[in-house]
Amino acid sequence: MHRIAVRINGKAYGHEVEPRLLLVHYIREKARLTGTHVGCDTGNCGACTTLLNGQPVKSCLMLAVQANGAELTTIEGLAGNGLHQIQEAFLDKFAVQCGYCTPGMILSAYALLKANPKPEEGEIREAIEGNLCMCTGYQQIVDAIGHAARTMRMSGSR
């Protein structure tokens, strides 16, 4: 067993874990944050996307021990008083159907907009390349991210 300490959404967590424990299982089962989904479990779909020190990673392709000491952000960390503007945009633009891909999509979008508040459509599409959606056909998601970028720029938020 290994002792790990991480911060998830600003809150400190510490656990004894088996080295083979996947980060996504750590987040869901030890930290009890089930907004991070397991889709394919093979690194292809991006449903398990989490921000590791601000950068999107697939948490099913990492061991929890590899995240020791890191700062993680999951979908639960985005909403403050009310939904985050990206979440609002996903609702407004009908970018959510079954919702399975949504947390990962939103975290990828969040990382994009932090680094690039005014993305071109091509840049939006590249940012969600690692996130598969079986329902929407992507267009609504791309629209929602563009819309979120505009509302975030207008309100001067991040």
Added chain:
Amino acid sequence: MIPKRFEYFCPTSLQEAISLLGTYGEEAKLLAGGQSLLSLLKLRVADPKYLIDLGRIAELAYIREPGACDAAARTDGPEGEIAIGALTTYAAIKGSRLLQGRCPLLPQTAAVVGDVQVRNRGTLGGSLAHADPAGDMPAAVLALRAELKAVGPSGERWIRAEEFFLGTFATALRPDEILTEIRVPVLKAEKAVYLKAARRPSDFALVGVAVCLKLGRDQACEEVAIGVTGVTEKPYRATGVEGRLRGRRLEPKAIEDAASAITLGVEVSESIHASQGYRSHLARVYASRALQAAR
């Protein structure tokens, strides 16, 4: 899917990692970005008793200017080299101003590997050591005639890219060696291009061709190196094509002629996504296009 149990080490220095690898030898596996190894562990294709995580060895993640390298590894070829630590991620390579300016082939290639998440974790060293027969970076390091540094208990040695890839997932690294550095030349008169044919943007290459070309007087080909991936059991140098190009002016006809030699002497792979015939065709077309673009 859950990996089998293993014992986990996270050394913070290269020395420590080498001594752990020396102790546990073939029962140990090195972990870099995990973007290939984690799947193998989960599928239990790999079931090492000991896992040595290189991820905390800060001294293995860097991109250094020419001149900052110690004693040059290469004896011939273009002067000036950039040294890249094996643990450098695709994202760092893609975003490196130094590489964009002086060896743009590497960032250009890193940009088409997988997706954002894979590029944030996957490393140059991991992709070369893994030696996927359709990996993108192998094609680029072959075309750049890169030198790879391997460090083991008995010291270090340099391996030329073209001698590094031995077969599917097989390299010239010994079980007790760690790939620590990749040296690439600063490109001056050379132009370099990587073209990849894939079913979707984030997929592995059906065919990938990297070309590094130097034209001399009269637009004749003075020097050329071509790295090919996805076509056969391992990434390789298309020496047949190179031979037909040297000394010739790169008219469209000459390029077509030369490109037709791209699969010469290799057993072309077949899969549900591409028959032998289709893959050979793609290889010829992409070789032509890459040469045209580098001209």
